[in-house]
Amino acid sequence: MDRVVLGRTGLEVSVAGLGCGGHSRLGQAQGHSVDQSVRLVHAALAAGVTFFDTAAVYGTEEILGAALKARRSEVVISSKQGIVQSGTSALGQAYLSGREYAALVEGNLKRLGTDYIDVFHLHGVMAHQYDYCAAELLPALERLKHQGKIRHIGLTERFIHDTGHAMLRRALQDPHWDVVMTGFNFINPSARGRVLSAAQQQNCGTLIMFAVRRALSQPKIARELVLNLGAAGEVDARLIDKNAPLEFLLQPEIAQSLTEAAYRFCRHEPGADVILTGTGSQPHLEQNLRAISAGPLPGSICDQLRQIFGNVTSVSGN
Ligand SMILES: NC(=O)c1ccc[n+]([C@@H]2O[C@H](COP(=O)([O-])OP(=O)(O)OC[C@H]3O[C@@H](n4cnc5c(N)ncnc54)[C@H](OP(=O)(O)O)[C@@H]3O)[C@@H](O)[C@H]2O)c1
Structure with a gap:
């Protein structure tokens, strides 16, 4: 497994990171047992994965903490906490105070069974919420960093609602953030x-x-999404084969599956450090880690993808 330095954190981590949220949540969303999820984390570790992403809201912090307990010093744990009062809209403005936020981080530490979290993020921030986060919650995170409870400060966007990255475009004008999490795929x-x-x-x-998310893990949904983008004029319909819009990727010399093409596309994008893969399935995990470790898609295919999808900003692929 290739490794990468995660920006100014200086942490050297695997280029593939195991995502413990999304539609799978280590298989918990499909009713898998805790033991099955622990085995998945151990399979990722055995394959060389050293970066693991979770969050309070995923319900996987305890599983991840237990699975990594004996290997804590060898791995990098990323976790998160939302910014609004529980029971209120995630898109709203009923914000937690800095003091309330810091108290909640104690819960993340406890569930993970660790006394420090390597990268801690404000979770799913929208552009209209950013100024509050920078003014009130960032100082709370800096205090936690000073206390050694978190090591680096991160920020994640809400890609389903912010498909054009308004929040991160604003945030990256500031020097505050050690790490950011962004949505990115070939569509x-x-x-x-x-x-x-x-x-x-x-x-x-x-x-x-x-x-990959939902669209690129299910060819039928991917096909519909591409045809809809063509019908809406967001991609040039003349560039799409209506009967087989993504089949040009599925040639023996290119990729075996859409998911393979999707992970390889991301892995070789300049500036993309860690590619998260979320799954509850060991065979999928193995395929995805193989894809992330494989070489880039051919340049002509990357050009074709850029020509077709280069101006898309309205969908996340969820
Ligand atoms: N705002 C935020 O902070 C935020 C939001 C979303 C996600 N995240 C983080 O990002 C991580 C990655 O997102 P994601 O979990 O949605 O990951 P993803 O890797 O883009 O997509 C995962 C989905 O694709 C399926 N899949 C994976 N590999 C497959 C394969 N080889 N063949 C067929 N289907 C496959 C999975 O189902 P199976 O279980 O069946 O494999 C799952 O439904 C999350 O786990 C989470 O840690 C953060």
């Missing part, structure tokens, strides 16, 4: 010009989510 690659280049200039580490 909406707009983070390329809007997030990744600014992050590189700031030496801010980047975590890629939504490489």
Whole structure:
């Protein structure tokens, strides 16, 4: 497994990170047992994964903490806490105070069974929430960092609602963030010009989510999504084969599956540090780690993807 330095954190981590949220939550969303999820984490570790992402809201912190207990010093744990009062809209403005936020981080530490979290993020922030976060919650995170409870400060966007990255475009004008998490995939690659280049200039580490998500893990949904983008005029319909819009990726010399193409596309994007993969399935984990460790897609295919999808900003692929 290749490794990468995560921006100014200086942490050297695997280029593939295990995402413990999304639609799978280590298989917990499909009713898998805790033991099955622990085995999945151990399989990732055995394959060389050293970066693990979770969050309070995923319900996987305890499982991850237990699975990594004996290997704590060898891995990097990323976790998060939302910014609004529980029971209120995640998109609203019933914010936690800095003091309330710091108290909640004690819960993250406890569930993970650790006395420090390597990267701690404000979770799922929208553009209209950013100024409050920078003014009130960032100082709370800095105090936690000073106390040694968290090591680096991160920020994640709400890609489903912010498909054009308005929040991170604003945030990356500031020097505050050690790491950011952004949505990026070959259907909406707009983070390329809007997030990744600014992050590189700031030496801010980047975590890629939504490489595959629902659309690119289910060919029928992917096909419909592409045809809809053509019908809406967001992609040039003349560039799409209506009967087989993504089949050009599935040639023996290119990729075996859409998921393989999707992870390889992200892995070789300049400025993309860690590619998160979320799954509850060991065979999928093995396939995905193989894809993330494989070489880039051919340049002509990357050009074709850029030509078709280069201007898409309206969908996340969720
Ligand atoms: N705002 C935020 O902070 C935020 C938001 C979203 C996600 N995240 C983080 O980003 C991580 C990555 O996002 P994600 O979990 O949605 O990951 P993803 O890797 O883009 O997509 C995972 C989905 O694809 C399926 N899948 C994975 N590999 C497959 C394969 N080889 N064949 C067929 N289907 C496959 C999974 O189902 P199976 O279980 O069946 O494999 C799952 O439904 C999350 O786990 C979470 O840690 C953060």
